[in-house]
Amino acid sequence: MVLKREMEIEIGRDGKVSIKVKGVQGVECLEFSQFLEEALGETVEQEITSEYYQVPASTETSVQQTRQ
Amino acid sequence: MSHFTKVQTKITDLDCLKQALEDLQYSCREGEVRVRGWRGQWSEADLVADLGGPYNIGFRKSPQGNYEVVADWWGVEMRTGISQVKFVNDLNQRYAYHKVLSEVRKRGFSVAEDETLEDNSIRLVVRKWS
Numbered sequence: 275m276v277l278k279r280e281m282e283i284e285i286g287r288d289g290k291v292s293i294k295v296k297g298v299q300g301v302e303c304l305e306f307s308q309f310l311e312e313a314l315g316e317t318v319e320q321e322i323t324s325e326y327y328q329v330p331a332s333t334e335t336s337v338q339q340t341r342q
Numbered sequence: 343m344s345h346f347t348k349v350q351t352k353i354t355d356l357d358c359l360k361q362a363l364e365d366l367q368y369s370c371r372e373g374e375v376r377v378r379g380w381r382g383q384w385s386e387a388d389l390v391a392d393l394g395g396p397y398n399i400g401f402r403k404s405p406q407g408n409y410e411v412v413a414d415w416w417g418v419e420m421r422t423g424i425s426q427v428k429f430v431n432d433l434n435q436r437y438a439y440h441k442v443l444s445e446v447r448k449r450g451f452s453v454a455e456d457e458t459l460e461d462n463s464i465r466l467v468v469r470k471w472s
Contacts, residue, residue: 277472280454280467287432311347
């Protein structure tokens with residue numbers, strides 16, 4: 275199953291960057307934008323939203339397919 | 343939305359730094375260059391942005407690997423009206439823009455949206471199918 279993954283990036287007038295990750299759940303989500311955070315500088319704030327705790331639907335789907 | 347991160351930009355990429363200065367319409371020189379200050383005083387730098395007068399703005403790589411901005415800000419502001427805060431903010435924004443694009447493209451993302459908002463912040467949406 276192919277999933278769309280997105281990052282919404284906002285660059286403020288002072289060069290501070292906010293990154294929002296969409297379509298990626300759990301621990302994988304934190305890793306998803308890590309390369310960009312590291313390339314840019316220092317993470318000053320991180321907030322985990324509700325989607326982080328959701329069961330990753332895509333993983334379930336692939337498990338079922340394997341059993342067939 | 344899964345998580346949200348705020349990053350303070352550090353200038354480490356020379357190519358993106360040069361692109362940012364180009365966006366802001368400064369011409370640059372690199373190599374063995376000098377930052378010029380008051381009464382002919384000078385200091386070494388890795389890159390300088392010319393201001394068309396006796397003063398210029400330099401960039402020096404620190405032992406931590408990031409570029410520091412070096413200038414005689416009093417002289418720069420008096421001659422050109424460019425303040426340190428404004429210069430550094432504009433530079434950080436343009437640098438971050440080029441650095442983000444360069445990094446996400448390396449990872450196979452495509453840019454779906456790229457716009458400058460009313461408050462002059464930049465909004466990008468990058469996408470990847472996997």
